[in-house]
Amino acid sequence: MSDITWESNPSHMKLEVMGVYDWPIWKSEIDRFPWAYDKTEVCYILEGSVTVTPEGGEPVKLQEGDLVTFAKGLKCHWDVHEQIEKHYNFKN
Secondary structure, rough: OHHHEEEOOOOOHHHHHHHHHHOOOEEOOOOEEEEEOOEEEEEEEEEEEEEEEEOOOOOOEEOOOEEEOOOOOEEEEEEEEEEEEEEEEEEE
């Protein structure tokens, strides 16, 4: 299993069933920073784009409309290309 999995443009129904619209929102201006996940995160990108590069892995470009899962234990670098806004939810 990959440390980053995503689905582009999931159905509104799927997002509703998951409760995505009730999750908190996180925003970032254009930026570059390292990040490590101590829990699994599921997020839905509302706007913007980012390239996330796992340590020792290939870059993944994510953008508006992507439903993304970042695996617990993932260490990566975020390169935010345009202001990003996302709903997010952490799981153990």
